[in-house]
Amino acid sequence: MIEGARWKRWVFFYLPMAFFLLFLLFPFYWMVITAIRPDGELYRPWNSINYNPFWTTQPTWDHVRGLLEETLFATWMWNTMFIAMASTVISLVCGVFAGYALARLNFPFAGGLGTGIFITYLVPQTLLFIPLAEIIRNYSLGDTPWALILTYPTFLIPFCTWLMMGYFKAVPKELEECARIDGASRWQAMLYIIIPVAIPGILSAGIFAFTLSWNEFIYALVFLSSPDQKTVPVGVTSELIRGDVFFWGQLMAGALLGSIPVAIAYSFFVEHYVSGLTGSVKG
Amino acid sequence: MAQVVLKNVNKLYGPVQAVRDVNLSIYDKEFVVLVGPSGCGKTTTLRMIAGLEAISSGDIAIDGQVVNDLAPMDRDIAMVFQNYALYPHMSVFDNMAFGLKMRKFDRREIAKRVADAADVLGIGELLKRKPRQLSGGQRQRVALGRAIVRHPRVFLFDEPLSNLDAKLRVQMRVELKKLHQRLGTTAVYVTHDQVEAMTLGDRVVVMKDGEVQQEGEPLELYNRPANKFVAGFIGSPAMNFATVTMVDGSGGLAARNGGMEIAVTAGQAERLRGHVGRQLTLGIRPEDLRVADGVEPAGLTFSSRVEVIEQLGSEILLDVRVGDDTMVAAVDPAVRVRPDDTLRLAVNPQRLHFFDARTERAI
Numbered sequence: 001m002i003e004g005a006r007w008k009r010w011v012f013f014y015l016p017m018a019f020f021l022l023f024l025l026f027p028f029y030w031m032v033i034t035a036i037r038p039d040g041e042l043y044r045p046w047n048s049i050n051y052n053p054f055w056t057t058q059p060t061w062d063h064v065r066g067l068l069e070e071t072l073f074a075t076w077m078w079n080t081m082f083i084a085m086a087s088t089v090i091s092l093v094c095g096v097f098a099g100y101a102l103a104r105l106n107f108p109f110a111g112g113l114g115t116g117i118f119i120t121y122l123v124p125q126t127l128l129f130i131p132l133a134e135i136i137r138n139y140s141l142g143d144t145p146w147a148l149i150l151t152y153p154t155f156l157i158p159f160c161t162w163l164m165m166g167y168f169k170a171v172p173k174e175l176e177e178c179a180r181i182d183g184a185s186r187w188q189a190m191l192y193i194i195i196p197v198a199i200p201g202i203l204s205a206g207i208f209a210f211t212l213s214w215n216e217f218i219y220a221l222v223f224l225s226s227p228d229q230k231t232v233p234v235g236v237t238s239e240l241i242r243g244d245v246f247f248w249g250q251l252m253a254g255a256l257l258g259s260i261p262v263a264i265a266y267s268f269f270v271e272h273y274v275s276g277l278t279g280s281v282k283g
Numbered sequence: 284m285a286q287v288v289l290k291n292v293n294k295l296y297g298p299v300q301a302v303r304d305v306n307l308s309i310y311d312k313e314f315v316v317l318v319g320p321s322g323c324g325k326t327t328t329l330r331m332i333a334g335l336e337a338i339s340s341g342d343i344a345i346d347g348q349v350v351n352d353l354a355p356m357d358r359d360i361a362m363v364f365q366n367y368a369l370y371p372h373m374s375v376f377d378n379m380a381f382g383l384k385m386r387k388f389d390r391r392e393i394a395k396r397v398a399d400a401a402d403v404l405g406i407g408e409l410l411k412r413k414p415r416q417l418s419g420g421q422r423q424r425v426a427l428g429r430a431i432v433r434h435p436r437v438f439l440f441d442e443p444l445s446n447l448d449a450k451l452r453v454q455m456r457v458e459l460k461k462l463h464q465r466l467g468t469t470a471v472y473v474t475h476d477q478v479e480a481m482t483l484g485d486r487v488v489v490m491k492d493g494e495v496q497q498e499g500e501p502l503e504l505y506n507r508p509a510n511k512f513v514a515g516f517i518g519s520p521a522m523n524f525a526t527v528t529m530v531d532g533s534g535g536l537a538a539r540n541g542g543m544e545i546a547v548t549a550g551q552a553e554r555l556r557g558h559v560g561r562q563l564t565l566g567i568r569p570e571d572l573r574v575a576d577g578v579e580p581a582g583l584t585f586s587s588r589v590e591v592i593e594q595l596g597s598e599i600l601l602d603v604r605v606g607d608d609t610m611v612a613a614v615d616p617a618v619r620v621r622p623d624d625t626l627r628l629a630v631n632p633q634r635l636h637f638f639d640a641r642t643e644r645a646i
Binding site for chain 1: 333334335354355356358360361362364365366368370371372381382385386429433
């Protein structure tokens with residue numbers, strides 16, 4: 001807290017804080033308010049007398065109900081959840097082992113390999129989906145969840161590996177050496193000592209991976225076509241924008257409901273998540 | 284209970300030789316301290332005994348069995364690390380029990396052994412706590428406890444006290460010594476602190492640049508250092524060195540330079556006669572210097588000018604200038620001096636050390 005006169009606290013703390021809060025929370029407010037306004041208010045021209053975009057006098061659940069009853073939103077939610085979970089688990093398992101190997105096992109070119117893995121993460125998805133589409137077609141995976149579960153790791157594994165590598169490097173080597181003297185094999189030392197110590201790092205890698213796959217758009221748009229296979233981001237935009245008609249109420253209701261799982265994941269793990277990012281290991 | 288033998292042990296990191304031809308026999312129940320400045324290869328040697336570093340060449344045997352290719356877990360050793368390396372996610376009990384669990388001891392035996400070790404170290408009330416809830420000294424005890432529950436053949440200590448504050452370090456030093464006397468397990472202890480080495484070791488091994496400089500009982504190293512490095516490293520404050528020329532004068536053999544001329548005893552004269560006319564390094568420990576009281580023979584005193592006075596209570600350390608050299612003298616606390624005073628100092632003629640100026644070996 002800033003010490004000193006009251007005006008200082010206002011100028012240097014409360015006002016900037018209020019600005020950031022407004023800046024960050026306004027999109028959510030906009031989603032909420034649009035999702036619960038009746039169509040009559042939503043499509044009222046801006047120059048009409050009772051035009052008021054920031055408030056509603058007649059809140060309604062119509063859009064949410066419409067979203068759940070008239071569209072396949074529940075299916076999309078389930079698809080997204082399943083795909084995000086599965087690809088996160090695959091990427092975490094690979095990332096943890098690869099990160100451990102790169103950080104701890106002394107083998108030639110370990111450093112170069114680490115950098116190489118990071119560089120693959122930098123290849124833009126908008127380029128990579130073209131050759132991937134070919135592969136998906138060859139293996140007849142198109143329009144199935146596996147098309148995404150197997151392609152998301154192309155960017156999630158490098159990401160998790162890189163994050164875990166940094167984390168494992170911060171774990172004191174002596175912990176593992178001590179475990180090995182205590183009678184643990186390398187495998188046991190990793191399982192009983194290193195991985196439990198690295199849980200904050202694993203959690204933050206997991207949350208990131210989950211969020212990235214939850215929000216992913218391009219692959220989902222290209223590799224899935226049937227409405228009942230789609231994920232939330234693609235489903236909402238492709239089914240609720242018809243031609244040039246935007247179903248704003250349902251779109252925003254979909255965006256709102258779609259962001260809830262990620263918000264829950266973040267707030268639930270936030271403590272671990274923060275300590276994971278700062279790499280703190282208490283000795 | 285075991286003896287540890289190192290035979291021609293070498294360690295190379297690429298072109299860098301970290302450890303060179305180390306030969307060392309550590310007897311059963313002995314407490315051996317490896318001491319030296321940082322980068323001298325002492326920790327590498329310890330880690331090779333532990334099996335954490337591969338040996339480039341040579342043999343390490345524990346109880347007659349060559350362990351070169353044995354994994355750390357199969358060597359039946361325990362190691363205490365400088366940063367304690369306590370498992371942060373486990374309670375004190377689990378930290379201590381981990382090694383026993385890995386070795387498939389049954390539960391009752393584990394509980395008994397942990398309780399016994401906790402009792403010995405006075406950490407019985409801490410068993411349920413996590414390492415982060417402990418003070419530095421308590422963590423140190425837990426690390427020790429983790430080592431002793433297994434009843435290993437050899438204890439390895441890697442600078443275990445260097446993270447503690449000065450007072451606690453002295454206290455833990457005494458406790459370590461007691462613990463060793465009680466358990467009688469063979470121990471190899473690495474430190475850069477020569478006081479720790481002298482007080483703890485049954486035998487001390489001084490290392491520098493990967494090579495053993497001298498090994499022996501603490502007092503042997505103090506009284507008869509094998510070379511200038513050992514002489515300067517063991518003892519606090521460090522030994523004074525001055526370059527002198529041996530002259531054969533009217534009063535017999537003497538060591539002379541611009542600031543002093545010191546007569547050599549008959550016993551030393553024999554060894555030094557061959558060096559007449561050559562430059563040597565003379566070593567005098569600060570505690571072997573005192574303020575002259577006027578009755579000493581002329582050949583055993585010299586004049587000096589006081590530069591700095593360090594009052595320690597039990598003694599006074601005087602930084603004095605003798606010709607071109609600076610020396611430290613540990614003198615009686617009753618002596619009253621002031622900076623820039625001229626003072627006559629007397630040496631103990633039995634305790635002069637001479638080193639070859641080129642090879643630095645003791646003569």
